[in-house]
Amino acid sequence: MPLLPSFSPLKYIGINSQITYAPADDASVTPTNSATSSDGLASSTLRLGSLPGDYTVNATCSECTEGSPQTFTATAKCPDVPQYYQDDYSDDYDGICKDYENLTSSGKPGVKTCALGDKTWTIAEKGCALASMGMVMERYKYPTPNTPDKLNDIFIKDIAGYDKKGSVKWYAPNVITGYGIQYQYDPTHFGKGETLPKSLMDNYLGKCMPVIVRVINPHTHNPQHWIVVTGKVDNDYTVNDSDLANKDLKWLSKYGDIYDIRVYKDPKGGCQ
Structure with missing residues (x-):
């Protein structure tokens, strides 16, 4: 078996740095060394911006010779999304009642305005x-x-956060947070009975x-x-389901297709 050739690092080689593409906002790249060290290494400082978090940063260059560009890739660990279970709350939902005369397509009672005895x-x-919605807002x-x-109390008492059928108004977090969180309307997010990619x-x-x-x-x-x-993760997606019966289902592949999408943005920008 032939022996692999050995290489010695290039020590104390001068470095001339020029930033050809700078990150946006308050992120920046700053060369730390003007020459390689005794180990043949040099470094740069990457400022990712003002958002705290956990990051992994990799620096690569195509040939690592004079004039060779260096690329920094920063990967953030996203903050965890809290888990809420709707089963933990027996409160009346929106003050609406069950309509046993008009069942849904799945055979469940419909929704109607409450009358005595309903x-x-x-x-x-x-x-x-x-x-x-609460999980995303808490995130x-x-x-x-x-x-x-x-959140249900706020919807009922303060902002009329439900429509007549008891469905949440997706713009409600805009009002609750003073546009600190903003609903992102996009017509492609509505499946209208069809599946979405x-x-x-x-x-x-x-x-x-x-x-959502x-x-x-x-x-x-x-x-x-x-x-x-x-x-x-790879070709699958991690999920939080508020139905306690599905607490062990942590992957979207267990649910099959998706039919609608709802997204909220933090307008402060950066990695959300």
């Missing part, structure tokens, strides 16, 4: 979108009560922006179930 819906039964760390029960989520997840999606609940077969997609 049975109300609870957060535990109908709060998947509410809980998903962005805005100082509002983001648990499903507290999961790749629509990738750009957001790459910026640490969790995505509508799926078919594998436990109840309800086609109006909302969960939070928290990240992408």
Whole structure:
């Protein structure tokens, strides 16, 4: 077997640095050394901006000779998305009641205005979108009560956060946070009964922006179930589901297709 040739590092070689492409905002790249060290190494300082977090930074060069460009790749560890379970809350949901005369496509009671003797819906039964919204709001760390029960109180008493059918108004966080969190309307996010490509989520997840999606609940077969997609790993996606019965389902592949997407942005910018 032939021996591999050995190489000695180039010591004390002068370095002339020129930044050909600078990061946006308050991020920057600053060369630290004017020459290679006794080990043949040199370094640069990469400032990622004002957002605190955990980062892995890799620096590469094509040939590492004079004039060879150096590329920095910074990979952020996204902040965790908290887990809320709607089953933990028996509060009345929006003061709406069950309509046993007009069932949904999945055979469940519909929604109607309450009359004497009617049975109300609870957060535990109908709060998947509410809980998903609360998880995303808490992820962005805005100082509002983001648990499903507290958010439900705000929706009912302060901002009329539900429509007549008891569905959440997706713009509600804009109002609650004073536009500290902003709903991102995009017509391509509405499936209108058709499936959506999961790749629509990738750009957001790459910026640490969790995505709320509508799926078919594998436990109840309800086609109006909302969960939070928290990240992408290889060709699958990690999820938080507010239905306690699905607490062991941590991958979107277990749910199949997605039918709608809802996204919120922190307008302060940077990695969300």
